[in-house]
Amino acid sequence: MKRKLLTFLGCALLSGMVQAGGFQVNLQGQKQIGMGHTGTGLALDEASVFFNPGAMSHLRQNGFQLGASAIISKIAYLETAPGNTTAKSDNPTGTPFAAYGVFGKEESNLRFGLGVYTPFGSSVKWGEEWIGRYGLNELSLQAIFIQPTVSYKIGDKIGIGAGVVYSTGGVNLQRSIPVQDQQGNDGHAELDGNASGWGYNAGIYFKPSDKFSVGLTYRSKVEMKVDDGDATFRVASSLASRFPNTSFEATLPLPSNITLGLGFMPSEDLTIAVDVQRVNWSAYDKLRFDYGAAVNGSTFTESARNYEDVFIYRLGAEYKVTDAFALRAGGYYDNTPVQEGYLTPETPDANAIGISGGLGYAISENFQIDASFLYISKEERTDLSNLSGGIGGTYKTNVYIPGLAVSYKF
Template sequence: MKKVMLKSTLSLAVAMASSQLFASGFALNEQDVAGMGTGFAGRSSSAENASTVYGNPAGMARLEGQQITGGFAVIDASTDIKDARGNASGTNKGDMVPFTAVPFGFYTNKLNDQWAVGFGVYAPFGLITDYESNFQGRAFGSKSEVQVISFQPTVSYAFNDRVSIGFGPTINRIAGTLESEPSLGALIPGTGDNRIKVKGDDTALGFNAGILVQATDTTRVGLTYHSKVKYKLKGHTEVTPGAGVPPSLLANGRYDASLNVDTPESWDLSVTQDMNDAWKVYAGATWTRWSRLKDITVNNEGVTTAGGVLAPGIVGSIKEEQNWHDTWAYALGTSYRITKQVVLRTGLTFDQSPTNNTDRSPRIPTGDRTIFSLGLGYDVMPNMTVDLAYSYLKEEPVKVAHTNALGQGYSAKYKNSANGFGLGVTYKF
C-alpha cells in the first residue's frame, strides 16, 4: 500500500455558485423582507427595521427603543436545459434546485441618543442544487449543498442627528457537500460510474461596517462594507469505485480533505429620497469582489490503492479553473404609503454574473439576471408590522461546455428563472 498526498478539484467552493439565488455568485440577499419588496435598492440607507444590523449597522441609531425583526424567504427555481450533448447517456430535466427557505433574525436596542447595540443571525451565502440521478452531466456535478450562517453582534454611534457609524464582527460557520459521478469508460470500457463525495466545514471571522448620513431633511445616504472571510474547510472525501473498476486503479476509501476559500468583500452604496409624506424613492449599487475565485483545489491526504496507482481526473492531480470577475448590481425602488397602516413597494434590479463563457460548468450555469419585486407592509398593531414580498428572477440564456481530464465532455444551453416569496415581522417595544 502506497500513501500519497494529492490534489483534486472536486470543487466544494465551486458548488456554492447557483444561478437561482437572488444575488450574484453564491451570495444571498434575503435578510430583510421589506427590502426585498424594493429590490434591496435602499438597503444601506433605509434603516426601517432591525435588519439594518446587516444592511447598514449605522442605521441602528435611527431606530427608537428595542426592535426585533425576523422572517424567512423561500425560493422556487426552474431551469430549462436544451441542446445537451456529452459522452455519457442520461437525462436533462433541469429541476435541480429544491424548494428552499432562507431564515433570518435581528435585534436592536437604542441605549441613548448616541449609542445603540444589536445582534443578527442570517445566511449571507448558500445554495443547494441536486440533479436527477441519471443526469447526463453528472461527471461534472450531481449534487452541491452549502450553508453559511453568520452571527453578528453590533454597535453604532451617532455623532449628531445627521451622521452615524456602525460596526459588527461576524462569526461565520460554513458547511458544504459536493457529489459527482465521473466515469473511467474511456480507459476501461464497460465500467460503471464512480461516486465522489466531499464534505467539509469551518468557522471564521469577518466584519461589517457602515456610515449613514442625513444629507438633507429628505435625503439619506448610506455606505456599507461587508468584509471577505477566509475559510479553511476540513472534512473528508469518500470514493466509491464503479462496477468493474479494479482496486489497483481506484480503491474504495475515505480520506481527510481540506480546502481554502474566501467569500468576497462587497461595498453597498444607496440613497433614500423622501418625495413627500407618502412617496419614497430608493437607489443603490453593490460591487462584489468575485475575482478572488480563480480556481479551486481540494487537498486529500492518505489516499491509498492496492497497486499504488491513482485514476487520473478523479482523485489525481487536476485543476479546475474558475476565473470569476468582479460584479456590479444596480437597483431602483419605490414605496407608497396608501394609508396609515399600509405601504406598497416595488423594485427593479440588474445583477451581473461573475462567471465567464470559457469556464462555466453545470455547477455554475449562471448568467446576468433581471429581478422584479413587489412588497406590502401592514401595521397590524402600532408596535407590530408584517411585511410580504414577491420577486421574479429571469436570467439571460447561457451555454455550458466542459471537458474533464478523463476525456468526458458535456455541453448544453441553460435558461434559468426563479420566484421568491418573503414573510417578515417587526415588533417594537
C-alpha cells in the first residue's frame, strides 16, 4: 500500500502536463486548424511565427492576429471486471489562445515577430466518487509560450528564421488517498505548482515556383521545471505526521518536434498542404518527484513512463470562393506515444483521428475573420497491466473544438 500511495502521488501531476502536450490538440492558428493543422510548408499568415519562422519572411505586410478556441472534451471509462463500473469525466471547457505579430520595413528582407500562445491548457475532472479516485479527482493545467522570432528572406525563394521560447505555466492536481478518518472519509491530496522552461523554434522555407513550396521546422525540447511547489494533505489527525504539508520539485521534458511540410497550388484559388510531424516522446522515459519532507516515509518518488517516438500525418486544403471568402478542410492521424501498460486517467491516450473545417472572410483590406471547428476521436483503448500505477479499464475520448480569430494588416 505504501508503494502504491507514493506511485500515485508521483505519477499524477506531470503526466497531466503530458496530456496537454502529448494530447497534440494543437491550436496555434485558425486557418491552419481548418486545414488539419497544416502550415509548415506555407506562408499563410502571422501564425508562421509558430508553424515555420522561415516562412515569416515571405509575409510582406505587417500584421497582428488574435485567436482563441474552446476545448469541449469527454472521457468515458468502463471497469473491465469485476464490477463493470462506469464513469464519465465532467471536464470544464478549456480556452487556449494564440496571439501573433509580424512587422518589418516593406523593402527589407528582414522580419520580426512575436508569438504568445497556449499549447498546453486543459482540464480533467472525474470527481471524488469514481473507482479511480485514488489516481485522480481533477487536474487543471495552463502553459503559455512566449516566442520572439526573427526571419530573413534570401533572394525570392528561400526564407530562414528562428525564435527563442520561454514557457511559463501552472498546474493543480487533486486526488483521494486510500486512508480513512473516523467518519470513513477518504484522505485528500493536492499538488499545486508553477513551472517554467526554455527552448527554441527554427525553420526554413523554400518556394521554387508559384505552384509549390516546402518547409522544414524544428521545435526543441523544453524542460518544464516545477520548483517549490506546494503539496498539501487532508488526513486523519493520527496520520498527519506521515503526510506533512511540504514542497516538491520535478522536471518534465516536453518533447522536440520535427515537421516537414509541402504546399501545392494547382490554381490561384486552391491550396493543398501536407505535413508529416515526428514527435520525439522518447525523451519522457521516467518521472521523478523530490519532496521537501518525507511523505509516507519517502522523500522522492520515481516511476517509468517509457513513451515512444511517434508520427502525425496531416492533410488540408483551402479554396478561395471569392477574393474575400475562403473555405477550408483537413484531417490528421495522430499515433499515441503511450505504450501498453502505461495508460493513466490523466492521459487516457490512444491513436486519434482529427477532422476539421473552417472559413475565412475579409471584411476589408485590413480586417479578416477566420473560424474553425476540429473534432477529435480517440480509439477505444483497454489497458489492464498498470505498469505506471494507472487505473485499469477501457477508456474512450471525444473532443470538440470550435475556434475564432481576428487579424489586422497594415
